[in-house]
């Protein structure tokens with residue numbers, strides 16, 4: 001099966017409004033690595049949607065990354081809403097709501113996520129209880 005080169009790429013899972021091929025698709029396929037924590041967070045959401053375990057592992061800090069398997073990816077994600085993000089030089093925070101359906105009910109996972117620069121790449125570290133003060137760095 002081939003796709004005509006002129007066909008439009010579907011909209012990205014992360015709700016950026018951009019086509020997948022010009023958004024998280026670039027990162028999920030390994031053509032590039034996100035250079036901001038928010039882009040990384042969006043691409044990780046898209047990886048959860050598409051069940052891309054290698055990408056989730058690659059973008060998780062080695063100290064906090066769990067053993068992932070496909071049973072962890074059964075959630076039916078609906079959409080992503082980035083509430084607020086703050087980019088630092090070595091640490092960044094992204095607050096988001098990720099909506100999913102649980103039976104007939106729509107629920108949201110609300111998380112304030114900590115990202116750190118690890119080997120010059122942004123990686124997800126862990127959820128935080130509240131917004132910390134990042135300081136001048």
Ligand SMILES: [Zn+2]
Nearest residue numbers: 012014023024
């Ligand atoms: Zn995207």
